[in-house]
Each structure stands twice: as structure tokens, then as C-alpha cells.
Amino acid sequence: MGESAVGGAAPLVTDPFDAVPGLAPLRAAAWDGDWAATRAFYEEIPATDAEGVSCAAALLAGVDRSEWYLEKAAKAEPADPLPRTLLAERYIHLGWRARGRGRAEDVSWDQAELFHDWLRKAERLLIEVCAEQPAYVPAWTARLATARGLVLGQSEARRRYDRLTEHHPHHFRAQSRLLKQLCPKWGGSWEAAHRFAQECASAAPEGSHAGVLVAEAHIEHFSDLDGAEATEYLRDVSVRDELRLAARASVLHPDHRRDWYWTESHSTFALAFSLGGHLGDAAGHFAALGDTVSESYWQNVPDWKTRFTEFRTAASATL
Template structure:
């Protein structure tokens, strides 16, 4: 029996590993609105639509084209939402990913200006199309960025959940908001992750929220007490048990869609949590599912902070032991 080929260099950019997103990125770059609308029309999963929205928004040079499209089609919800996300992405790039104390007042001013412009577009879309998941999802992000508070962000998420109760992308964004670094608490973070996992259909990616919550908590513990203390936190029997249960309900369940756009983010969260806890054999099934695909989060939380270095190092160990 021939040995499996060694794993290759991981691919982190979704549009580099998902052909439909690559085609969408090309359409956005070439300002082909008909191709963009056709691509979105073919997506039935709202989490797939959220990632497609982000693909367009992160394509360099699209803002002018999207603004012209909104001027031409002022009532089109997709055009307004894509322009709003482009403004959001530009704003977050200005702010950077640093903690607030390391962001200048000018950065905050420009960041908030972009988010307010996005909000004006999204408010109208939500008023005209209350069930429009993409707009409510983005308003969860703008609420956090504009520091409107946990209550307002939760209100927006609840509006999204009225029509789309298991919106994994929206749940992931709310999870960020209720972390202590954004004004929440660890009790709220872990409670929300467990509630969503318990209520989700079998095979839903939602179980990965448990792994995401633990990795967020791990990062704070590591920053305050060091990596060894953080590893001890992850190894606590209750945390380990919750992680195994969440994986069994979600990414390791037979009903899980391995070809879904969000599968990589979900498996990455579990692989990282087990790896950080020193459980390479339990990380191995997730690495095997990932192959050469990966997400930046939460590998950027480990060790060197270089997501590619950490992914490759932990994958090598896991596949050798599991």
C-alpha cells in the first residue's frame, strides 16, 4: 500500500481554494455586475453568501465600481450591501487588528467614518428587506466597531436570528462582541456557544463556536499568565469534554457538509484548540479533514503568532501521532 503524499503548503485565502469564489473575485475585479448577481443567486446557504460578500469586499479597487452600481441600481439590496461591506473592510484595515490602546485617534476617526457610511446603506436595506441576512450580519459587525454596546449588537443579532436562527457567521461575530475585550464576559461567551451548539441541527458548524470561545479565553489567559497557564486552562476536564461533545455534534457528525465554505473555519477552530492543549492525536481528524486548507484564525493566537508557521508545525505533530 503506497504512503500518502506529504501535506503541502496550506492555502488560507478562501478564493484561492474555492473555484466559485475565485470566479466571483474575477467578476468583481472586472466589474461584471451580471456575473456577480448570478453567483449570489446560485448560493442558497447564507453562510456561503456571507463569505462571498467578503470576497467581493476584499477585492482591491471595487469601491468605485460598487458605488457606481448603487447609483445605477439604488434599490438593489445586494449592491448596497456589497458596498457597505467594502466600506467596513476598508475601515477595519485603517483601524488595524491591534488592541484599542495601540490605535491612534486619527485611525479611530477614519475607521468610524467608514462604518457610519456603511450603516447608512445597511439601515435602509434592513428596513426594506427585514429578512435580508447579509445586511443584518454586517450590522452586527458595525455595531461592535462603532462601540454601540453589547445590548445593541445582541439586538441586531436577534433580528438576524428571527429569520436565520443558525447563521454561523453572525454567531461568530456576536461571540467576538460578548468577549471581555469588547465589553462582555467569559460567562456570556461560553454560555452563548453552548446554547447555540445545543440548539443547532445535527451536523451544523455551530459547534465550532465552543472551540472559538475556548481559543479566545486561551489568548487572554496566555497574555496575562503565560502559555503554560493557558494550556492548563484548555486541559481542564470540563473544557475538554465540551470540546469533544461540540465536535461530535458538528464537524464530526455524519450530516456535516464537508464541502461547505465554512467547513475550513470550523475544523481549524477544533484543530487549534486541541493542538494548543497538547492533544495532537485528537487534533488529527480535523487536520485530515482540512488537508492543505486552513483559516488564519485561530492559528494566529498560538506560539509565534504566525498562522502559517503554527498550522504547519501542529499539523506535522498531529498527523504523526494521530
């Protein structure tokens, strides 16, 4: 739902189901525990749109207690990959929620055990689905999250991603998940993470979301730094120029079409430019967002709702 107003401003809309009206039937089906309505929603997604299925699966995973009816559906339709994949995404969500957003050294033993228990449950379902239907891209996308959480390593994550790209070479959610795996905190390097983001952005059709990966990589890098080093990182002109090029080739490109990812993409660029002090560049993204924002990266900023409105006001003044 929309959040309460900050400093007299209009309430921020942070719930993706509220930001994208077309998703409302999926949330209603989940609230009602209605598998038939859930299936009907997914049947409306074109068979070629594996990215749409993965996006909706990740959003459904965030609906409280949805595992109850998804478990029943998976048992009732054991040969269908959809209910098992949706259930696995829900287990993945529960696992990461149990772990928390802190660094590995701040995660307690109990948190880590519960985290891995949920991910192992998800992985068992996904192994079955991928064995039965190796071209089912949403399951491979989910398995990138389990590979990272279960610490299966860079090569295994790459193997899964390569299997996915045999069928869908520009799958944004899969690319975003592999990008996180390529960061140093999960055994990768900044060189590998930035190179992957640039490769995806360069290879993707203009107007796609792939350019957002460049912003994600820079935010991840910034978050790994401290003090003045962090402050100066996003202020660097070369970083700013990379962000500009990526935004122009993706969400600011004339061929870009608003879809279920739109809030997340503009929110990510708005954050990267704002933290770097490039408010003129952030302005267009804030204008597109209005009172809508994705929490995805913003929630890592202390008192982020206040900071969002402050940055938005400052950016608007540059127009």
C-alpha cells in the same frame, strides 16, 4: 493564493477562493469589476440560503479595490439590497483593516478615526436596507459588525441579532459576530460568551457549523490570558471535553456537508486542540485540511505558518 512552502513542506493554501473552487467565479468577477457576473454568482445561491450570501459577501469584501465597482452598482440599482450590502461589507473590511488587530489601547487616534469613518459609511447603507427590507438577513448580519466596531453596546447588538433570528435562527456568521461582541473586550463577559456558544451549538441541527462557536469562545478566552494561565487554560480537561463534543456534533458529524465554511471550521478546531496539546484530537481536523488553512484565528499565533506545519506533523504522528 497559496503561501510559500515552509521548511520544505508543500505550500499552504490560505486564500479561501483557492480552497473552495466554487468561489472562483466571484473572485474573477471582482477582479474584472464585473457587476453583472457578480450578480449572476449571487443569483445561483438559493433564495433561502441567507448564510451563503453572507459568507460570500464577507469573502468578496476582502478583494482589493472591489469598492470601486460596488459603489457604481449601488448607485445604478438603488432599490436593490444586494449591492448596498456587499458595499457595506467591503467598507466594514476596510475599517477593520485600518484599525488593525491590536488591543484597543494599542490603536492610534488616527487608526480609530479611519476605522469609525468606514463603519459609519457602512452603517448608513445598512440602515437604509433594513428599513426597506427588514427581513434581509445579510444586512442584519453586517450590522452586527458595525454595532461592535462603533461601540453601540450589548443591548443594541442583541436587538440586531434578535431581528435576524426572526428569519434565520441558526445563522453561523451572525452568531460568530455576536460571540465576539459578548467577549469582555467589547463589554461582555466570559460567562456570556461561553453560554451563548453552548446555546447555539445545542440548538443547531447536528452537522452544522454551530459547534465551531465553542472553539471560537475558548480561543478568544485563551487569547485574553497571559503566560502559564493561558497555557493551562486550553489544556484543561473540561475545555478539551467541550471541544470534543462540539466537534463531534458539527464538522465531525456524519450529517456534516462540506461547504464554503469548511476550511475555517476545521482550522479553528485544529488550532484549539493544538494549543491545548490535544494533538490526537487535532489530527482529524488537520487530515481534513491537508495543505489548506484559514488564517482567521491562526494568524494570531506568532510565525503561524511554521507552527501550523509543526502541529500538523505532530498530530499526524498520533494516527
